[in-house]
Amino acid sequence: MLDRRDFLVTAAAAAAGTALGAPFAGAQNADFPNRTIRLVVPFAPGGGVDVFARLLAEKIKEKNGVTVVVENRGGANGSIGGAAVRSADPDGYTLLFSAATHVMAKQVMRNPPYDPVTDFVPVARVGEAPMLVVMAPGLPFKTIREVVADARNQPDKWTFATSALGAPGHLATVAFNKLAGLKLTIAPYRGTAPGLTDVAAGHVQLMIDPVLALLPMARSGNVKALAVTASKRVALAPEIPTAAESGMPGLEYASWYGVWAPKGTPNDVVAWLNKACNEAAVELGATGRLAELGIEPVTNTPDEFARFIAKDVQRNTELLQSVNFEPV
Structure with missing residues (x-):
């Protein structure tokens, strides 16, 4: 299983609006958000990523009074949806909701259309689940x-x-x-x-x-x-x-889910989104909605999410190299 101990926090911390040390918002974008946020899912409707994205979007809307719409942009191993977010204005109104798939693009694709780590800003990791x-x-x-x-x-x-x-x-x-x-x-x-x-x-x-x-x-x-x-x-x-x-000791893997913004998104906007995602994940966990799906809520700061990504990419890169996997 992925190591979750460093990243789980209590519901009380999120409910208190601490956002794990991230500032709530800055004066530069004090009016954010003032219009609809698009949450792009880079896979077809009906899958696990899509189901979780819709729950999160609904909860963010409920708690903050901002409309969040889920848009499915499947294809090309998730890179079509990823590319749409990468090319969007870095204003916080177009976000990517995906799983660990997103951060492995360079390891599994010969010509990925972007660098999944440096071309995006990690906003929040919101949950993980066994498979x-x-x-x-x-x-x-x-x-x-x-x-x-x-x-x-x-x-x-x-x-x-x-x-x-x-x-x-x-x-x-x-x-x-x-x-x-x-x-x-x-x-x-x-x-x-x-x-x-x-x-x-x-x-x-x-x-x-x-x-x-x-x-x-x-x-x-x-x-x-x-x-x-x-x-x-x-x-x-x-x-x-x-x-x-x-009959297979050692087969322990978890799926995890997160939100990313385009590179260049202002820090105060990322902080607002991080807080909104953390609060939504905690409340979905408290109400039992995530447990019904086998998901454990996770909350963290953008910096913690970035460190988690680095560790996860290293582990999975080593796995692929050990079986001589060739990008396609």
Whole structure:
């Protein structure tokens, strides 16, 4: 699991408006915000990133009286939506809501249209969640151990879907292959929903993605849940074993979610957005909305988020290098 201890804060701190040391706003943009904020999601509607973005947008609107609209701009491994935000005016009215996928663009794409670290301002990391390993419903296997045993004998019959290269689910899939000593094909999709649809139809056999995106399909029987990528069972789905219990110790990965602004966005605007995001995340956690989706709220300052990104990129770059991953 990603290390969350340094980044979680109490609801009381956020409710008090401390914003973890960030100033509330400066005189330069004292009237911010005074119009609609666009929250760009770089994936198709219906996936985990989209669901969380809409909850956050709704809560920010409710608490601050500002309209926040979610705009889906999927495609090109999330870079179409990212490029739209990068080229937007750095005024705080066009933001990116994404997962760890965003910061790995340089590691998984040969010609990324931007530098995901230096071309954006980290605003806030707002949540993280364990992921779920699911399988096509028509297959007879019940554990990761059984899947690996069959895949070793018939590797050509097994393919993983992934929502995007560099996404947490993709990185967990790379780790799955490494731990199993396999090289199963990984097929990238334009977000979670289309990949999950193909798993349910049996066109591909496996997928790893956040619990919030996959659990409804697993509970309905449209896909089979094999394990969660956590060190212990999750409260949302205690009936699903951990990866270790299912036969793959060491498969521990979490998805995380954050908000970015274009490079050059004024510090006081970033501070206002950081406070709004922190308060929204804490309240969504307190009301149980995030728990229903398997997400744990996270709050931090922009500087803490930047340090977290650096650590996460280093870890995942080392994973990709260890299996000789080539950008596409």
